[in-house]
Amino acid sequence: MTQSIETAAAVADKPKFKTPLGEFWRRMSREKLALVAAAIPALMLLAAFAAPLYLPFGPDTYDYENTLMGSSLLHWAGTDEFGRDILARLLFGAKLSLYIGFVSVSAGAIIGVVLGLFAGYYGGWVDAVIMRISDVLFAFPGILLAIGIIAILGPGLENVIIAVATFSVPAFARIVRGGTLSLKQSTYVEAARAAGASDRIIMFRHILPGTMGSVIVYFTMRIGSSILTAASLSFMGLGVDPSTAEWGAMLSAGREYLLAGAWHLTFFPGLAIFLTVLCFNILGDGLRDALDPKLNDT
């Protein structure tokens, strides 16, 4: 009958099948600054885990002879009101703060993104139910909601994570739902549907990556604020034990000595939080560029 299109001619130079994920990694490898930014928290963690090997103090080594000392060769970042080495506490706190920030926001993001995607894509009652629930969550100030959840679940590290994750969910759902609503109308989504793509392929291959740019930027900002929220909870005695070496708890505790001239008690935890948040922001920028071929490809 007709000459079939299937008779593919032999191609001399066989091109490799490149998946979208592989392409993303290739582009990400070009974002040098973002890779550096990703390395700094990673190095912090490494230094924290290796601390017992090179630091003579633990985070809870008391030394009442040397309280509120400034920087010295022995105590690089000085000591606190109990004579505990601040560097040791910072390193130990890096593990804790990054753990709380990352895990809680990740949990909130994953749940929020999936909910937002379903709400935006299917619309109707699915959308109505999901978005009304997130409206209710939005109506509470974040910290109040977290306190409420802690009040139900009881204090403790895991419950802090659950609390912080819970109030991250509606924000992510909103962001993804908005992006989904506009991308759902786009011609290339209609083109995919016309080609026979299933809902799953359309949602996760064609729509989700398009919303990831704003999600990732928000994710990185959220890590910083989550660390602070967790710290606030700790300060109120609702989170980790106030004496635990956690950046936010250290910051809160050091506040009292600010006017007494012991600025290093708040400066170094603040610097650690600042540096971490900055790194995640730069990393977020890099990820966003890597997700958008227009900005990255030459």
Next chain:
Amino acid sequence: MTTGGHCTAADDGILLDVDGLDITFGQGATPFAAVRGLDLRIGRGETVAIVGESGSGKSVSALSIMRLVEFGGGRIAGGSLRFQRRDGTKIALEALSEEEARDIRGNEIAMIFQEPMTSLNPVLLIGEQIIEAIVTHQDKSHREAAEIAFEMLETVRIPNARAIMKRYPHQLSGGMRQRVMIALALCCRPQLLIADEPTTALDVTIQAQILRLIRDLQKKTGMSVLFITHDMGVVAEVADRVVVMYRGEKVEEGPVETIFAAPQHAYTQALLNAVPRLGAMTGTTAPAPFDRLAYGASVQEVEEAVPPRPVDYGTPPLLSVRGLTTRFDIPEGLFGRVKSRVHAVENIDLDIWPGETLAMVGESGCGKSTTGRSLLKLVDAQYQSFTFNNANMSELAAGDLRRLRREVQFIFQDPYASLNPRLTVGFSICEPMLIHGIETKANAMDRAVWLLEQVGLSADHVHRYPHAFSGGQRQRIAIARALSTNPKLIIADEAVSALDVSVQAQVINLMIDLQRRFGISYLFISHDMAVVERISHRVAVMYLGQIVEHGPRFRVFENPHHSYTKRLMSAVPIPDPGLRDRDRPLITGEIPSPVRAIGDVPPPVRFEQVHDAHFAACE
């Protein structure tokens, strides 16, 4: 710094004298030269057209006259632009400070753009935008300016101008918005109007109205017009003199009659050949590709002179649908009660035979695109019967929709929007094969390469992203993707409308070529009668959701029966300057609305037989 050099000279009738204009983009040792050594003269009251394809430097040249090119990262690197002001002084536009340039812009030189939606501020009332322009440049009070604005809107023939002044841009149709843009440009009585592709985004019928309007206004006010376009048909309608540009250089210049009668440069000839001429196919029944298009080495042509294959109308049709109806509810009020519906498609019958091209023509909003979407079930539609490839699709079991979407592929108007910007074109072409399990991942890429070669692109394009291609190349990619599942039918929805005329001709040639080689059927949806004449075997004319005339292409075109078909055909620009002032029945006013109250169903169309297979609605 230097200010605009003033020198008085005797009035030589030359409004703008561009001499040796060089425009560059980018910094560094080798900036990109967008325009090289352009000479251009515009006399008072004269219309000069700059013609060329995308990227030829025509728009950039116009922007440099307005001194707007700097805002896009360009620079006037050399040459002079002498402009005679209203008071008779000559100034050097290239030496003006930004402040002096603002005094010229909108006041003595005005500009209208291609996309009237994005050039109007969406949050300001129409009236306010015009008033603002008047108050900026003239010593007028707000009340006086409002009166002038009203007169301007009347001048550009906007009905009910007082009410329109209190509307927002999104409440107007595309043609209306372009009229507002023209009113806005003319409100300070400029000496020079620069029109940058003002009708490219509009329907052919609206284009004819706008072109006539610009010509009438020019006669009335005596202003000069610099018209920028890629369409030689439009040039023939408006220009006194023509400048042809190719890759930043002027290749030919002359009076419009000479350019059309005896084009000297090969590129001008290729441009003229690419213009679809209504009536060029008279006496033939099958589609035929354009001749002698190739100029330059921009796109490799796929030309192996495959003979046309005749369509056998004795076989049952590939696709047959009866009583196709698509309506959209319009929810109103607090509780979203439906009081009216858009009758997008109203009770139409369609048959498409294997290997044939059925064209659907009509204006924006007539329901032709919705028809295409309804056939693929991208929108909810009702029908009495629907068979495809001898299978009943009315019930639509789960597997049927998948099979339908494998064997019927879709090409969209905007190829850039229809390709996912985050996926390589190779993956986009592979995706339909993977979805339908036609090829394994390992083999899919080979086939993608082969398909790219079939549409005139090369193997090393597979790993690039859509943004790295030109408009014509993107449409080729979209065609390659449509071919990937071995479809029996391709629905091409305005597939060439957004392309330059020369590229449009290449893509049409490609589609004809692919049909001859693979026996694919097309449902070709378009508003352009001249393009439709080129590519189709049969034609259906749509108006307000209903088909008003259908039949073999040569019958419909050589003997149009319905008055709407005749008016559609008369709106097509004729690439012959001699026929410019012909008297023709233009479609005036707006495209009517297909919104009807519930229960108000339009009566079914009754057809009369004009000839064997040629039917027209009774009027």
